[in-house]
Amino acid sequence: MTILRLAFLSILSSLLLLGGPVAGKPNGLTIKLIHRDSPASPLYNGNITFTERIQRLVNQSKARASYLYSLISANTEETNGSQSIHPNEVIRAPIAIQAMSTYMVRFGIGTFNATFPARPFKSYHLHMDTGSVLTWTQCQDCELPGNHCFPCNEPPFPNRISRTYRPLPCNMHPLCAPHQCVGDSCSYQEKYQDGGTTTGILAQETFTFLSSSGSPQTIPNIVFGCSFDSSEMEYGGDDNQVNGIFGLGWGIRSFVNQIGSLSHGTFSYCLKLNDGHALDTYLRFGADISQPAGSLQTAKLYQFKSSSPYYIDLLGISINGARLSINPALFILQFDGSAGCIIDSGSTFTTLIKPAYDVVIRTFLQYFSGLPNMTRSRLFEGFFELCYERSVPEGFRDLPGMTFHLRNADLQVRPEGTFFVKQLNSGGEIFCLAIVGDDHFTSLGAYQQTNQKFIYDIPRKQLQFAPEDCAQNA
Structure with missing residues (x-):
């Protein structure tokens, strides 16, 4: 040789x-x-059950929120x-x-x-x-x-x-x-x-x-x-x-x-x-950042004092096209670092400040109460608050999406980024709202950011985003 x-x-x-x-x-x-759940990850564990994986991701999101708030405060x-x-x-x-x-x-x-x-x-x-x-x-x-x-x-x-x-x-x-x-x-x-x-x-x-x-x-x-x-x-x-x-x-x-x-x-x-x-x-x-196929929207990025997370102006939330009655003051950053909204790919699931989260839960409860062939499920109790079982699997069909209204931009989250769906051994399926509540602030997590291209422009203090098929991001 x-x-x-x-x-x-x-x-x-x-x-x-x-x-x-x-x-x-x-x-x-x-x-x-x-x-972290990819086979290429050193944290990958192919032997854990689906329920254990969800529990781990929920716990990670909550711990991450606690960590971020401790940095901010x-x-x-x-x-x-x-x-x-x-x-x-x-x-x-x-x-x-x-x-x-x-x-x-x-x-x-x-x-x-x-x-x-x-x-x-x-x-x-x-x-x-x-x-x-x-x-x-x-x-x-x-x-x-x-x-x-x-x-x-x-x-x-x-x-x-x-x-x-x-x-x-x-x-x-x-x-x-x-x-x-x-x-x-x-x-x-x-x-x-x-x-x-x-x-x-x-x-x-x-x-x-x-x-x-x-x-x-x-x-x-x-x-x-x-x-x-x-x-x-x-x-x-x-x-x-x-x-x-x-x-x-x-x-x-x-x-x-x-x-x-x-x-x-x-x-x-x-x-x-x-x-x-x-x-x-x-x-x-x-220069390796390519422009997405869709039209870019632009939101302002903010820094709180000398903390490192990226803040965005969240003004409100819509579900299935209807604006929710949430006090916008819940999303205004306070002098002690509470409230406000961070965009954070490090958190798996979005955490919503509790009063806003409660409004979201009530709205979804009302929405699903009028639909047939589904029952409230406690299978993931302790992880997610809102889950339903239905006897016939339908995937994400007929599930609503959410919109996070930012200043001068709207981040539309499709049902695939709002819920997770799991087929059951019985032949039916369970779906859960993939969002958790938090006592201090709101953090837009990775699950709700899927199939969107995000571009952080630090000198201009701008966040740009547009819908994209991220499976093609090779």
Whole structure:
């Protein structure tokens, strides 16, 4: 076998282990998004029942809402120019990393001396999170005496032997918070209300993505968090295989802002319907974002103080074309971070602030009370509040859709994104409203975003969207 062929096979083996393609345009980037229930996901469990899967997704959505609200309501801030950096981010409740997001990415980090068949980088699964700003991963320094690692089957990133790892010097980089240092290096820290903390070094490193042209695409000097100490953190247990967060939220540390020449401050996704098959899709940046077939609508994106989630102006909700009598004040963001509406692909199901949720439930109860051949079901009691059984399977036929009325735009959610339908062994079927209530705010989740192309334009503070068959988003 020739040296050239060995080199080719070495590159190929490295690419296959990355788990996701990247487009080859010089001013664009495409990363595979792996759904948490896809066979490609490290969280995939093919042995769980449908009921167990729904329970897991509902619990994930509720935990995600709690996590987002704790980020929003954190009152420790420090500003840096026109953008804000949190040197010590107070998070109000512990959160398992398993519940962090609906989608994840996998790519390479670092540069290592390696010969065939070893890889010149280490690849990791990270949760894709539009509600977080910093990309971070657990690093090998957590194994040093006195430090603590959170449970993860993937080995920590070996930062000490990467040839491209460069800690940011204290107080000498625009992405450092002033006087937030460990030794001579810029650092970050998150504190949980229950006493848990995680601390890390901010560093520059090379990220490697799989190119559709058949060769690796590297992006140097990405600032990321290298976590070296996690104490009393509930990160998902011994079977966890996700090593950190891929942050796409507001803020100068966000990945989308750091790759300005590739993204131009824009990213896009198109989430597939949950039809029982693999749900993987793609996250696109810059020139790799194609225009949808339908007409784009545009809504304003907002930031609350220095928090990282993306807010939108929700004005009201319609069901089957009829506007509901919901007090619009329920959707107005308050000074303490309550109310308001976030668009969040990290949550599986939409969470509605409770008074609005109650109106939606009453409206659907009235709608279905007049239809024959269906009975109220308690099969998913504790997960979803509104479920019905019918003896003859009809799928999504005759089920109503919803419209979320945004300022200057209407997001129409088809029945396939409003309900889930499951056939029963008896020959009938059950369908449930795939929305849950929340005490604090509203979050538009991934299930209700399916078959829509969303384009986030950060410089213009705009969210654009249009209907799209996301199964064709290849």
